[in-house]
Amino acid sequence: MALEHYITLGRSGLRVSPFCLGTMTFGEDLGWGSSVEESKQIVDRYIELGGNFIDTANFYTKSHSEKILGDHIGRDKARRDRLVIATKFSGNLYPGDPNGGGSSRKAIVNAAENSLRRLQTDYIDLYWLHMWDQNTPIEETMAALDDLVRAGKVRYIGVSDTPAWKIAQANTIAHFRGWSAFVALQIEYSLLERTVEQDLVPLALEFNLGITPWSPLKSGALSGKYTRANAGKVKGDRAAFLDGSLSEKTYAVIDQLETIAKAHDTSVAAVSLAWLLAKPGVTSPIIGARRLPQLEDNIKALDFKLSAGEIATLDALTQPKFGFPQSMLAMAPAILNGGTSVNGVSAPPSGFVMEKGGKPY
Numbered sequence: 001m002a003l004e005h006y007i008t009l010g011r012s013g014l015r016v017s018p019f020c021l022g023t024m025t026f027g028e029d030l031g032w033g034s035s036v037e038e039s040k041q042i043v044d045r046y047i048e049l050g051g052n053f054i055d056t057a058n059f060y061t062k063s064h065s066e067k068i069l070g071d072h073i074g075r076d077k078a079r080r081d082r083l084v085i086a087t088k089f090s091g092n093l094y095p096g097d098p099n100g101g102g103s104s105r106k107a108i109v110n111a112a113e114n115s116l117r118r119l120q121t122d123y124i125d126l127y128w129l130h131m132w133d134q135n136t137p138i139e140e141t142m143a144a145l146d147d148l149v150r151a152g153k154v155r156y157i158g159v160s161d162t163p164a165w166k167i168a169q170a171n172t173i174a175h176f177r178g179w180s181a182f183v184a185l186q187i188e189y190s191l192l193e194r195t196v197e198q199d200l201v202p203l204a205l206e207f208n209l210g211i212t213p214w215s216p217l218k219s220g221a222l223s224g225k226y227t228r229a230n231a232g233k234v235k236g237d238r239a240a241f242l243d244g245s246l247s248e249k250t251y252a253v254i255d256q257l258e259t260i261a262k263a264h265d266t267s268v269a270a271v272s273l274a275w276l277l278a279k280p281g282v283t284s285p286i287i288g289a290r291r292l293p294q295l296e297d298n299i300k301a302l303d304f305k306l307s308a309g310e311i312a313t314l315d316a317l318t319q320p321k322f323g324f325p326q327s328m329l330a331m332a333p334a335i336l337n338g339g340t341s342v343n344g345v346s347a348p349p350s351g352f353v354m355e356k357g358g359k360p361y
Contacts, residue, residue, distance in 0.1 A: 004050030074120030
């Protein structure tokens, strides 16, 4: 399997690579990240390997990330048209301006025009709502996005960092009003962040939203750089993102990843990504390489498949604990099925059943 083995994104016909190139680290404006030159090299190598899906946001590296892509890709229309460029709105770049961010019609239209200018393109392939804005009615947001689609400035829309119930509401409203609906879901998802499996992953499967996980290596915790042997001795550029991640539980996962990596003659990062690629609903994890060798290493995850046993082992090590109602729904087969097997799931009948042949009161 390689980057040119494309997958349709959610219930759209948009073909994307099985890994999306994340560009949050493009530009050194925050004191860390890739230089402009290295950012261009990473883009070129990703495209050379068959990749076509690039993700950015209006406020990544203070908007420099979008400008780097515009300077390198946008000004070459033939090259730009061969790619799927995704960017996001919601982030506020303007201190003191309450309308500079969020999901109001004013903020969305302004953000889109500025992103188009920086990206040096006349359309955005996939426009993400970056984070739920509790102060704006979802009808206003969806109507504004639909207007951008109808105007030809946006091709598809997606949603990130938003509660499952709000996404369901948004797409249901869009369906009944004939508006463009979200086709993709961008969420944090990795071996160390599986709580999304409680509501957001089932939502994506129900609505057929393509999942594009961000931070699939948990800010580098699953990159192979941090091990039990060097615990406390290695510091990353984004140390704040790692706080609390490098626990005994994490090292137990890394130990197992190292064992599996040796069996496949690959890296810890590649095994972590291969596990994620095997999860239901996952279309295209976002790999955010800061250096060219990191990109090459991450893409190795497409060269092999984990066995069912290896996946089960990693699942068991990282199984999340769900709250209500999922915690109660585990009893559903016993309560609902009367001791029969339904769709391959069976359980002894609950203690509330009558004697066989008995009659209810």
